[in-house]
Amino acid sequence: MAVKARVLYDFTAETGNNELTVQEGEILTIINQNVGGGWVEARNSRGNVGLVPEDYIEGVNGNEAWTANNNPADNWNYTEQEPAGNNGSVYSFDEEWDDDSDDGKSTGGYGGSQTEEGGTMQRAGGHSTMKIALNKFPGFSKTPNPELYLLTKHIAKGNDTLPIYAGEVGPVWLYPQISLDCVVADPKKGSKMYGLKSYIEYQVTPNTTNRPVNHRYKHFDWLYERLVDKFACALPIPCLPDKQVTGRFEEEFIKIRMERLQGWMSRMCRHPVISNSDVFQLFLNYKDEKEWKLGKRKAEKDETVGVKIFSTIDPELPEIDSTQVEQKFETYSQFSRSMDNSVKELLAVGNLHWKRCTGPLQKEYRQIGKAFQNLSSVFNTSGYQRESTLTEALTATGKTYEEIAEMVSAQPKKDLHFLLETNNEYKGLLGCFPDTIGVHKAAIDKVKEADHLVTMNKISQQDKHTMEKNLSTMSYALQAEMNHFHSNRIYDYNRLMQFYLEEQVKFYETIAEKLKKALGQYTTM
């Protein structure tokens, strides 16, 4: 009997990816439940066959057991469901876990995965991406409760401690002697599921070992999730480059994704806390599959996540009182909001300018070029003897303006691109500040309640002191982080503006030179 399924959400196929576009409510015939990786092969009523994400469909006729579990033998691919909330990415070629399953936990079957720790669930495609907060600290859809940390008396010491020092600019993280960096390069296409699905693997080479490791986008995503879980209460972790980009297999897409992954990785490398973390070191330095798999399992089991990260922070500085803390938080909050607006303004005008350069402006310079050349052609028909110098010069001028048209159109890619990319990165980073700062604000509110709680005998005087001390630690963490942000920002914008202006100078100088050359063709009179 043919297994039928109903489509739950609209899904648009990626071209060249053997996928099938389906619409909500449509009834499909399941042809192959054993494709794996969260996919099934299905046929629609018009007879078209293709892959559909299993999350997007439900069994009909009470048949809820059509899934790949039916045939455990063919199941090695399918049963691999990553524990930490990657089940939403099944529809994307490079977001599935299939070739490095190491835990054997099957959460397969209809209904999506449920991990033991909870986690985030993402669904995209026809729908807007959303993250649903489950029972952990996931993606900040609600502000994590800092109370857990504020009342912690025993602060961890030892290897995992994150010290904060008094630097020239104020509280700072401990920076390594040699700053870490890495190169993301050499994207290679691989395929799986008997060639039905393919993915891109990037080579990541850290400057410390100079030994490349391979990672797919989903590995970066896994790292991102780990970093969010572990650090996001204290450090804004910028999002990975957007998954929802079309034209995945085009060179352009791979290039831009690689460039953005490079940007993201470099930013992570530059961060003294992140770059020094076990999970980040694992990502860059794992020696073989075994080390990677063991490291992964360990990272996923890390308990020091969410607000607990503050327990590891050790500011070797005098305690700050909560009024000062609040003022600082307010300043940071306002600064990040203002910068966010300003960055968005720059992005808006930059995008507008890009469109004008590649659109009407290019067209107009072409038209100017054509007009000069046409005039030259007409002059050539005059039959007048003394024409050639002018017509040749006019033609050269016309061609010069055509060249300028192409230069104008190509220029945004040369300079505006980097300006927009960097600002886009900052937009993403600034978007994380409200959540991070929110944790701190919630902590202030808790500490403000402390006196009352003491009166009510809910907490002891000692607890109150602990809370104040811990709030001071949180404040130092935010200050260190803001100082890190400012120092990076100044570096980035300095570099960015210099690069932009250098390219702009070159651009205008080249145009001037070209025009000067065209000018030289006319006879002086």
Added chain:
Amino acid sequence: MAVKARVLYDFTAETGNNELTVQEGEILTIINQNVGGGWVEARNSRGNVGLVPEDYIEGVNGNEAWTANNNPADNWNYTEQEPAGNNGSVYSFDEEWDDDSDDGKSTGGYGGSQTEEGGTMQRAGGHSTMKIALNKFPGFSKTPNPELYLLTKHIAKGNDTLPIYAGEVGPVWLYPQISLDCVVADPKKGSKMYGLKSYIEYQVTPNTTNRPVNHRYKHFDWLYERLVDKFACALPIPCLPDKQVTGRFEEEFIKIRMERLQGWMSRMCRHPVISNSDVFQLFLNYKDEKEWKLGKRKAEKDETVGVKIFSTIDPELPEIDSTQVEQKFETYSQFSRSMDNSVKELLAVGNLHWKRCTGPLQKEYRQIGKAFQNLSSVFNTSGYQRESTLTEALTATGKTYEEIAEMVSAQPKKDLHFLLETNNEYKGLLGCFPDTIGVHKAAIDKVKEADHLVTMNKISQQDKHTMEKNLSTMSYALQAEMNHFHSNRIYDYNRLMQFYLEEQVKFYETIAEKLKKALGQYTTM
């Protein structure tokens, strides 16, 4: 009894000129018939009072005698109606004759002037300008009949002869040793009618005498009419700059009109036939009012107008047969059409570019400038200590882009303006070619008929020879004129393009320099 009048045509008042906007069919009350210069003061039904051109209204209630003639004593201004068809220009401040009346012929009263020779009648304002051909050769609304000339046996010799020589490039006019030029400058505002109307007088200084003469726009227009009458069958006479421009009293308008009159005068000066003509010499060199008035009267009585001009042309070259003539005409005709199209294309794209530079492009560079400056302001609020170099550099960059915005917006006036003005002039000139070439084509057709006419005994064999010889003369005239045109064209476009490119080079170099300066403010890292 109040004198009433009905409005015949819509008339739109010029601001600041004491005029009254009226609509066709409206009934006005005449307040002052003695304003003079072709104007009456009137009140409309809403009580608004202002000047209305008398040509635009007619008396009602059988009262056709409300005109200024009623009071001959106040009439010195009004009775001055120029004999050669200037009655249409009464509504324009600088197109009336009032201060140099020399013939005393009054054509005053309602109904406009009738000159003894006929002439052109223009009416503008709410209506589109039109020229009505009367009994002479006026404005080419019909092709003048070349027959009159073709059968002329006796060709004038003597001082008035226009010789054509064999030059290096073919048949050419006789060029003077020193080429004539003049400077149109120093516009001065005068007024008349007790200050109700005013006009602008320009100083015209020829390089030959270096002695300035004063002329108002209407004098240029008078000269133009004389040149058309006399030469337009053989030489395309470009139109004067348009009368229908708004903002007459604004400096901008005066400047642009002066510039265009300068362009027109220089072109006329450069023409060996025109510059040497009595009427043109009179215009530039008259010593006093008396000489001017006598010369004017003489010029208006010149009989050698229309096709008769060919009688004065003496090509000292062998006769060309009519087949060759036809081929040449065809070439010229096609060239002028193609160039006309090409010039219009350049004007269209130039105007588009102008609008883009002064509109969206300026706005966009301003926005870029603002965005950088806003970012700088935000950075200034960071409270971070190492901010100032970057924020100062960013502000400077922002200001630089604001300067670029103003440069971009101001640039068209610097370079595109001259390009468009020159091409506009050429558009006007090329617009005269079809009429001039049309006369020649009509002559070819007549000569083609000649055999038939001989057979029919309408003309003699001798007449036919005369016609062929005269056609050859016409052909030489056109060739000389085309060679003159080509040589001027090459000169003009060479100069134009060099000027344009020089300004463009300066523009781009200046931008590059400004950006380089802004770049220098960043710290090198």
